[in-house]
Amino acid sequence: MVIQAAIVRTMKARQTLKHALLMQEVIQQLSSRFKPKIPVIKKCIDILIEKEYLERQSNEKDVLRYLA
Amino acid sequence: MGQCIEKSRSDRRLMSHNNNNNNYNYSSVSTKHVKKKAKQDASEQQSNQYRHSYRQMNTTTTTLEPRRDLPLHKIPELLAKITGTLSSTLSPSSDTKQSSLFTSSSSNCTSNLINHRLELFKRYSNDDQIMSVEGILRLCNDLSLEPDCYEVLLFCFVCRAKQMYSLTKDEFLLGLKTLGNHVDNLLDLRTSLYIYDILPFEDEFYTWTYHYGLIDGQRCVTTQNAISLWRLFYSKGIKKPQILEQWLNYLEKDINNEIPKTITCDTWTIFPQFAKFIELNGYQAYDDNEAWPCLFDGFVEYQLEQQKTMSSAMG
Numbered sequence A: 001m002v003i004q005a006a007i008v009r010t011m012k013a014r015q016t017l018k019h020a021l022l023m024q025e026v027i028q029q030l031s032s033r034f035k036p037k038i039p040v041i042k043k044c045i046d047i048l049i050e051k052e053y054l055e056r057q058s059n060e061k062d063v064l065r066y067l068a
Numbered sequence B: 001m002g003q004c005i006e007k008s009r010s011d012r013r014l015m016s017h018n019n020n021n022n023n024y025n026y027s028s029v030s031t032k033h034v035k036k037k038a039k040q041d042a043s044e045q046q047s048n049q050y051r052h053s054y055r056q057m058n059t060t061t062t063t064l065e066p067r068r069d070l071p072l073h074k075i076p077e078l079l080a081k082i083t084g085t086l087s088s089t090l091s092p093s094s095d096t097k098q099s100s101l102f103t104s105s106s107s108n109c110t111s112n113l114i115n116h117r118l119e120l121f122k123r124y125s126n127d128d129q130i131m132s133v134e135g136i137l138r139l140c141n142d143l144s145l146e147p148d149c150y151e152v153l154l155f156c157f158v159c160r161a162k163q164m165y166s167l168t169k170d171e172f173l174l175g176l177k178t179l180g181n182h183v184d185n186l187l188d189l190r191t192s193l194y195i196y197d198i199l200p201f202e203d204e205f206y207t208w209t210y211h212y213g214l215i216d217g218q219r220c221v222t223t224q225n226a227i228s229l230w231r232l233f234y235s236k237g238i239k240k241p242q243i244l245e246q247w248l249n250y251l252e253k254d255i256n257n258e259i260p261k262t263i264t265c266d267t268w269t270i271f272p273q274f275a276k277f278i279e280l281n282g283y284q285a286y287d288d289n290e291a292w293p294c295l296f297d298g299f300v301e302y303q304l305e306q307q308k309t310m311s312s313a314m315g
Helices: A002-014 A020-029 A038-050 B009-026 B028-056 B072-084 B095-101 B107-125 B133-142 B151-158 B169-179 B186-195 B201-211 B223-233 B244-253 B265-279 B294-314
Strands: A016-018 A054-057 A060-066
Touching: A002 A016, A002 A020, A002 A054, A002 A060, A016 A020, A020 A060, A038 A054, A038 B265, A038 B294, A054 B186, A060 B169, A060 B186, A060 B201, B107 B169, B107 B265, B151 B169, B151 B201, B151 B223, B169 B186, B201 B223, B201 B265, B223 B244, B244 B294, B265 B294
Parallel strands: none
Antiparallel strands: A016 A060, A054 A060
C-alpha cells in the first residue's frame, strides 16, 4: 500500500512519466524507509493500472499517465 | 438449411429471390461492374422518369417534381414496358436489391428492408426489444452455426453487442446493416458472416472481445473465459501469434498455482504487442524490468526454464 501511495503521489506530480523513471523515483522516495524490490513496484503499477489510477499511453506502452 | 426454409412462406419468397442475389456476392468484379451499370441505368431512368412524368402531366402544372405516387423501385419495370428494354442483370422481383442500387431511395424501399430486418428480430426476441439467450440460441440453430463458433462472435461484434448472449433491437439492426445493404434474411446473414472482411477492424474487434467477455458487471474477465476467447478470436482469418498455444497452455496448466483467477484488461490489450516482441526477439530478449504486465514475467521465466531443460536433456 505504501508503495502504491508513493506511485500515485509521484504520478500526480509528474502527470506522465516513463515506466523506468517512475520506478526510480518511487525507490528514491521510499529510500529513507525501506528498499522496495523492483518486481513488487511493477506489480503495484499493474494494480493501479487495473484500478484506473493510471493508464498506459496509447502507442507507447512504456509511458504512464496519471488519471484524475 | 432445410429447416430454415420450412420456417415461413415469406422466408421462402425471400430465399428464392435472394438466391439470385447470392450470385453477386461471389463474383465481386462483375458485381462492381453490374452495380456501376445499374447506377448509370438508375440515373438514366431517373431522368427518363422526369421526362416521362412531364409528358403525362397536366398542362396546368409547370414544375417538374419526382412523382411521389410511383414507388421508385417499380420504375425500372414500368420503363421497361414503355421502352421495351429491361436491364438484363436486374431481375424484376429483387426489390430489396434494387433499393440499394438507387442513390436516392424513397422511404418505401428502405422501410421495406428495415421491416424485413425487424421481422427477423421479432422472431427471436421475447418483447421485441431484446433478444436474450434463448432467442440467440434459436437464431444460431436456424443459421446452422454453433453458438460458440467464430462467426457468432463476429456477428456480435458487428452488432457491437454490449453483453454476451443478449442483443438489443438497435444492435441487431446495426449488425445487419454493417454486413450489407441487402442483408435481411437468414441466408444472407449466414453468407455475409463467412465473407466479411474483419481485417480493417481487427484491433477494435480484439478490444471489444475482452469487454464482451465480462459477465454480469464483472470488472475483469475470468482466466477461463479469457483463454476461450483468445482461442476463438484467433481461430479463423486473423493471424495467430506464434506463441499463442504456449501462452494458453501456460495459463491452463498453472504449474505453480500462481495464475490469477482473472485476466486484466491491460494484460489482454498488451498481449499482441508482447507476442510480436517475442516473435521478433525471442524469450531471451525479454526484460522483466520493463513495462510489461506482470503475468508475462512468469510466462517468460517458465518458457526459458523449459528451453533449458530441453537443451540439457538433448545435450
